[in-house]
Amino acid sequence: MSCYVRLMRTEDVTQVAKLDREAFPTQWPPTDYHHELQNRLAHYVVACEARETVEAPKVEAPPEKSFFELASRVRQLFNHNRFFGNEAHQPSNEYIVGFAGIWIMADEAHFINIAVREDHRHQGIGELLLISIIDLATELNASIVTLEVRTSNTAAQSLYHKYGFSQAGIRQGYYTDNREDAILMSTEKIASNPFLAQLNRLKQAHSKRWGIPLYQIVR
Numbered sequence: 001m002s003c004y005v006r007l008m009r010t011e012d013v014t015q016v017a018k019l020d021r022e023a024f025p026t027q028w029p030p031t032d033y034h035h036e037l038q039n040r041l042a043h044y045v046v047a048c049e050a051r052e053t054v055e056a057p058k059v060e061a062p063p064e065k066s067f068f069e070l071a072s073r074v075r076q077l078f079n080h081n082r083f084f085g086n087e088a089h090q091p092s093n094e095y096i097v098g099f100a101g102i103w104i105m106a107d108e109a110h111f112i113n114i115a116v117r118e119d120h121r122h123q124g125i126g127e128l129l130l131i132s133i134i135d136l137a138t139e140l141n142a143s144i145v146t147l148e149v150r151t152s153n154t155a156a157q158s159l160y161h162k163y164g165f166s167q168a169g170i171r172q173g174y175y176t177d178n179r180e181d182a183i184l185m186s187t188e189k190i191a192s193n194p195f196l197a198q199l200n201r202l203k204q205a206h207s208k209r210w211g212i213p214l215y216q217i218v219r
Helices: 010-022 034-037 069-086 125-139 156-162 193-210
Strands: 003-007 044-055 094-105 109-118 144-150 166-171 182-186
Touching: 003 010, 010 034, 010 044, 010 094, 010 109, 034 044, 044 125, 069 193, 094 125, 109 125, 125 156, 125 193, 144 156, 156 182
Parallel strands: 109 144
Antiparallel strands: 003 044, 044 094, 094 109, 144 182, 166 182
8 A cells, every 4th residue: 555644735625524424424513624724723634545546527628719708718717716716726636545633722732533434444544644643743843642532432542542642531421422421532742752762663663564654744
């Protein structure tokens, strides 16, 4: 598998929103990712499958037009861009297989969500996203990373424990769909030498196991 992580862009919203509904069908209202990208607290990454792309819609060549018809069309586009921005964002043709996000509040990076396409699970992508989020939190000068996880989601809890998260409390009735409790988990200082040394060991082990080169977030 060839996979890489980069920062989320506006053209990714269509795929991310669809993936969000697949992963979190009971969450209401669904997250508005256009709004999130304008939120200065929010930071998202996406995992892309390098060997797959989303087929772009075919565009038929327009019939020949007169000079006056073309000039009129240019004016229409100019006026449209005055109100809707100068850059027209087309849907991404990169195949997004997962995404994750954090909010930076003071010196804390709080994990908002993490999701992987159902047919791409158990391939190390969730762990790749977790590593990338910790790296991003470090880059953004966060001191610790925190998150909530369902009490029944023992697989996720095991992964978080592996990456240095420990239980910090319980949020009773946290999940609105079934009133399930959430376990609040937190890391130690992510810039500390012991944490960074362990993170580097885990990165190398992940790369070796899944055949993903040691990576950094693509800008």
